[in-house]
Amino acid sequence: MPTFDSQILQQLSQPDYQPMKATALARQLGVTKKRMPEFREALRRLLDSGRVRKTKPGLVRRDVNTALIPGLIKRTSGGYGFLIPETKGPREADIYISREDMGDAQTGDEVLVAIIRHPRKPGDRIRGRVVEVIQRATRTFVGTYFEEGGSGYVRIDGSTFAEPVYVGDPGAKGARPGDKVVLEMVRFPSHVQSGEGVLTEVLGPRGMPGVDTLSIIHEFGLPDAFPEEVLEDARQQAERFDETKLDGRLDLTGETIVTIDPVDARDFDDAISLTRSEDGHWHLGVHIADVSYFVKPGSPLDNEARIRGTSVYLPDRVLPMLPEILSNALASLQQGKVRYTKSVQIEFTAEGVPIHTSFANSAIKVTRRFAYEEVLPILQEPERFRTRVSAKVRALLARMHELAMILRKRRFAGGALEMTMPEVKITFDKEGKVSGAKLVEHDESHQIIEEFMLAANIAVATALADREVPFLRRVHGEPDERKLRIFKEFVESLGYPLKKFQSRQALQELLNKVKNEPTVHAVNYALLRSMKQAEYSAEDLGHYALAVENYCHFTSPIRRYPDLTVHRLIGALAAGETPESPPMLQLLTLAKHCSRTERRAADAERELVKIKLLTYMSERIGEELEAIITGVTDYGFYCQGVEIPAEGMVHVSSLADDYYYYEEATHSLIGRRSGRTYRLGDRVRVEVVHVDIDRRELGFRIVGSGGGRRDERGGRSASSSRENGRRGTRDGFARKKGEGKGRRGRSSDSRGRRRRGE
Numbered sequence: 001m002p003t004f005d006s007q008i009l010q011q012l013s014q015p016d017y018q019p020m021k022a023t024a025l026a027r028q029l030g031v032t033k034k035r036m037p038e039f040r041e042a043l044r045r046l047l048d049s050g051r052v053r054k055t056k057p058g059l060v061r062r063d064v065n066t067a068l069i070p071g072l073i074k075r076t077s078g079g080y081g082f083l084i085p086e087t088k089g090p091r092e093a094d095i096y097i098s099r100e101d102m103g104d105a106q107t108g109d110e111v112l113v114a115i116i117r118h119p120r121k122p123g124d125r126i127r128g129r130v131v132e133v134i135q136r137a138t139r140t141f142v143g144t145y146f147e148e149g150g151s152g153y154v155r156i157d158g159s160t161f162a163e164p165v166y167v168g169d170p171g172a173k174g175a176r177p178g179d180k181v182v183l184e185m186v187r188f189p190s191h192v193q194s195g196e197g198v199l200t201e202v203l204g205p206r207g208m209p210g211v212d213t214l215s216i217i218h219e220f221g222l223p224d225a226f227p228e229e230v231l232e233d234a235r236q237q238a239e240r241f242d243e244t245k246l247d248g249r250l251d252l253t254g255e256t257i258v259t260i261d262p263v264d265a266r267d268f269d270d271a272i273s274l275t276r277s278e279d280g281h282w283h284l285g286v287h288i289a290d291v292s293y294f295v296k297p298g299s300p301l302d303n304e305a306r307i308r309g310t311s312v313y314l315p316d317r318v319l320p321m322l323p324e325i326l327s328n329a330l331a332s333l334q335q336g337k338v339r340y341t342k343s344v345q346i347e348f349t350a351e352g353v354p355i356h357t358s359f360a361n362s363a364i365k366v367t368r369r370f371a372y373e374e375v376l377p378i379l380q381e382p383e384r385f386r387t388r389v390s391a392k393v394r395a396l397l398a399r400m401h402e403l404a405m406i407l408r409k410r411r412f413a414g415g416a417l418e419m420t421m422p423e424v425k426i427t428f429d430k431e432g433k434v435s436g437a438k439l440v441e442h443d444e445s446h447q448i449i450e451e452f453m454l455a456a457n458i459a460v461a462t463a464l465a466d467r468e469v470p471f472l473r474r475v476h477g478e479p480d481e482r483k484l485r486i487f488k489e490f491v492e493s494l495g496y497p498l499k500k501f502q503s504r505q506a507l508q509e510l511l512n513k514v515k516n517e518p519t520v521h522a523v524n525y526a527l528l529r530s531m532k533q534a535e536y537s538a539e540d541l542g543h544y545a546l547a548v549e550n551y552c553h554f555t556s557p558i559r560r561y562p563d564l565t566v567h568r569l570i571g572a573l574a575a576g577e578t579p580e581s582p583p584m585l586q587l588l589t590l591a592k593h594c595s596r597t598e599r600r601a602a603d604a605e606r607e608l609v610k611i612k613l614l615t616y617m618s619e620r621i622g623e624e625l626e627a628i629i630t631g632v633t634d635y636g637f638y639c640q641g642v643e644i645p646a647e648g649m650v651h652v653s654s655l656a657d658d659y660y661y662y663e664e665a666t667h668s669l670i671g672r673r674s675g676r677t678y679r680l681g682d683r684v685r686v687e688v689v690h691v692d693i694d695r696r697e698l699g700f701r702i703v704g705s706g707g708g709r710r711d712e713r714g715g716r717s718a719s720s721s722r723e724n725g726r727r728g729t730r731d732g733f734a735r736k737k738g739e740g741k742g743r744r745g746r747s748s749d750s751r752g753r754r755r756r757g758e
Contacts, residue, residue, distance in 0.1 A: 004029070004042035006110055006135050007589055010086075012052065012062035013070065019059035030586035032298075051132075068112040068131055069095065075107045077159035079191060083113045083128055094125075101129035104188035107160055108137025139185045141165075141197070142219040144206055144694055145175045154183050154197065157219060159695045165195040173199045178206050182218045206694075209431040212611045213316055220604040223308050226323050230304045234323040237294040237301070241330050243338035243363075250343065250362040256392045257287060257364050258400075259333055260449050263371035266318050267311075268333045269558040271341070271366055272452055274399045280350035282403050286456035287364050289331045290340040291322070291557035292567040301326075306590075309597025311559035314608050316432040320559070327558050335369040342567055342574070344456045344554075352406035357459045359574040368393050375445035404448040407455060415504040415547035419524045420515055424645040426609060434616035437644050453555045454546070460570055461550035465540070470581040471569055472562040472591055474551050475541040476534040483530040489665045490526050490680075494519050504547055521628050522681020526667060529631075535595040536562050538587040562594050607696070613646040614698055618691040624703055629682045632669060634662040637678055639686060639700060648698030650678075650686060655702065678702075 007029055011017060020028075022043060031039045043060070046052035052062055075081035079099030095113060105111050113128040143154040143165070152172060153164040167183055175181050182201040189195030203218070204211040217224055226234075257273045273285035295301045305321050312319040320327045333339050343362040346354050368389070378385050379401050382394045412418065423440040457474070464471045481502065488501035491510060496519075500506040507527065514523045531545070536553075543551040554570070557563040569579040581587065627639035627648075636651040652660055658671030660678075667680035678684065690699030 004039045005046060008042060008046060009051065009062065009134060011585060019055060019061040021058055022060055025060055028583065028585055030583050068114055070110065070112055070134065073105045073107060073109045073111055075102065075105065075160055077162065079162065083111065095128040096125040097128050097130060099191050103130045104190040105130045105133050106137065106188060109133050110135040138221055140218060140221060141183055141185060142180060142215045143183065145179045145181045146177045154181060155694060157215065157694055159697065161189065161195065163189060163194060165189065165197045167197050167199050173202050175199055175202050180204060180206050180211050180215050213314060213432065213608060216604050216608040220600055222312055222319055222604055224319055226304065229300045231323055233300040234325050238325050238330055246363045249340065250360040252343065252362050253338055253365040255364065256367050256396050258368050258370060258393060258396060259366055260370045260372060260375055260445060263373060267327050267558045270453065270555050271333050271364060272400060274396060274403060276399060282348040284346045284348065284403065284452065284455065286344045286452055287341040287362065288555050289333055289558055290342050290361065290567065291331050291564055292571055293340050294326050294331060295564060305561050305564065309561050309594045310601050312601040312604060314605055315428055315612060321561065322558060331558055333366050335366045338363055338365050342570055344459055346455060346459050348403065352403065352410050354459065357463060359570050361571055361574045372445045376443050400448050401444065404451040407451045408447060412508060417504055417508055417545045419511060419528060420520055421524055434612050457552055457554050458548055458550065460554045460566060461552040463573065464569060465550045469569055469579045470538055470584060470587055471552060472536050472538065472565050472587065472594065473540065474534060474543065474553050475537045476543045476545050477532045477541055478544050479530050479532055486665060487526050487530045490667055491523055493666045494522065519681060522679060525630060525680050536591040538584060538591050610696055611693060613644065614691055614693045614696065616644065617646050617688055617698055618693060621688050621691065624685060624687050627684055627686050629678060629680055629684060632667045632678065632680050637669060639684055646698055648700040650700045650702055
């Protein structure tokens with residue numbers, strides 16, 4: 001969770017905040033008696049620093065220049081960066097900060113920024129200067145140890161730190177040159193001073209199996225082993241669980257219920273039942289593992305789960321939110337075992353219109369567990385499976401398929417969006433090295449579960465909203481009109497008129513139109529870049545991509561803390577009690593925390609996969625592969641392999657056949673003489689010319705382009721070239737109007753990987 005420093009400053013910055021006593025402020029923040037010393041210490045620090053002051057009556061107020069803008073820093077390898085403001089509205093745009101004005105702020109730091117220049121003409125950016133670092137994202141970093149001049153140094157992994165960090169006398173902690181090590185930063189580097197750190201742990205020799213995973217765990221500060229008190233709490237909960245005592249729960253153990261999951265699923269938290277009455281109505285049961293039975297509010301299990309926020313699924317291991325005695329056993333809906341659940345029962349008309357919803361604290365026994373790959377053949381040829389799958393289960397699967405397709409059709413008719421993005425699943429050998437990859441099919445077996453999870457999440461959120469119960473929502477804001485207008489210009493340049501570019505229905509019609517066209521990747525990637533990122537919020541902001549007003553996460557409480565909080569509210573409703581939500585400020589803080597832990601988990605998984613892919617590509621220098629352009633900038637373009645999804649950079653300086661300029665409206669680099677175009681979504685054939693695993697860089701060159709000028713490593717990477725500044729096509733950047741822009745983040749609910757119930 002964020003420290004009390006940032007929580008206090010955030011509360012004091014609210015427009016409606018009125019100065020109050022410290023004890024009242026603590027109550028408003030939901031500070032428990034146990035954490036009061038921590039709160040008082042944070043308040044003392046803020047008072048000493050002058051950021052907060054007390055009036056004569058002892059009221060706490062903020063004493064910070066109101067012109068300063070709080071937000072998070074995104075720093076580039078060139079030293080400059082951007083502030084992503086916390087506030088929304090007119091100043092929502094990212095603020096450019098030069099290397100000289102960055103100070104020692106690093107990516108992810110929470111800072112205060114002063115505006116030093118407003119835009120003077122269209123295309124200019126707001127420019128700012130970091131005034132103060134409120135909270136460091138981390139002081140822990142991972143890198144490669146080396147020695148020079150009788151001293152120890154560490155090259156920090158990634159490309160954000162340009163210079164090595166001094167760590168003292170050689171051999172500290174038994175480190176040897178080439179080891180991967182963990183350091184704590186004592187003095188952060190800036191443009192006027194070098195960094196200094198202290199070694200805290202040696203992970204092992206660079207390249208040794210498993211060291212890459214340990215590096216990512218430490219780099220992202222991922223919690224690994226559980227504290228003993230948490231494990232003891234889990235053991236006690238396991239001891240009191242008795243499957244023969246249903247404790248007044250709705251007994252559904254005699255129902256025909258199935259689970260459908262990936263073949264390599266590591267936990268099972270959702271199951272389905274479905275019947276149809278004589279009036280043609282559907283009666284859907286979505287049964288979710290009742291984690292709230294085991295994890296009591298304020299318990300060691302609850303505190304640890306809240307801190308973790310989510311399970312982290314790395315390629316070669318899982319860092320679960322809950323100890324495995326719960327996540328893989330007693331809370332997992334295993335076939336043939338009685339398990340406690342929260343059930344959402346929805347009645348639909350024959351046409352798929354929901355007309356009634358009820359909730360129950362229940363108990364089920366899964367009749368049959370299926371992997372996705374098993375379901376479609378049964379649906380297509382049910383008679384072929386007569387001896388292997390019971391008639392009841394085959395009939396259930398047929399009903400599930402029929403209703404899911406009805407719900408799916410209604411959802412898209414209502415304006416929901418679905419982007420067609422290829423997902424390639426990487427395969428690993430026993431040592432965790434990449435061994436290959438395969439395309440993941442999102443067939444109707446996946447769509448069945450997706451529709452039912454969405455239906456349950458919407459039903460739960462609607463029920464809580466109707467009762468005016470505050471809860472953690474899953475929100476997806478409307479895209480910025482300017483970005484949609486740019487998207488409109490782009491698709492029209494491809495020959496697709498889009499008059500109603502703000503209409504979800506028009507956007508989905510376009511997506512359907514290009515589904516089997518060569519432009520499918522270009523259109524989908526471009527639309528993805530126009531979307532905001534989904535997140536958790538206590539505010540009613542709606543979900544744009546799903547086209548619904550009320551939405552939450554309810555269906556995965558084993559791996560997501562927001563789902564657990566919603567379970568507690570639904571459990572109270574099911575028992576006929578009034579749900580008790582935390583204070584709104586506490587809910588807002590929790591939403592922010594859960595969004596961050598979710599993003600951290602996704603980033604860690606993505607970064608480890610990148611490292612493993614780079615290791616794989618490092619043995620393939622000079623090989624050629626087909627790739628799709630996934631991003632275009634004024635310094636080149638990013639592209640991702642079709643068969644192996646490694647993403648690398650083709651730098652503009654390697655395009656020696658012409659002088660290229662960047663056209664933002666069409667996401668293209670265009671040759672001035674030849675008219676040759678490299679556009680978002682295009683297929684290209686590239687050669688691997690440069691791999692740097694530690695800096696996380698992969699350099700490509702277009703096959704047949706003449707190669708261009710190469711640096712001593714055999715290629716030009718995006719990050720190294722950005723440091724060189726704007727010097728024209730041959731020395732760094734293509735010409736364009738306005739400043740260069742880096743790649744933007746992707747909407748987590750609209751990525752190629754489909755999340756169940758997103």
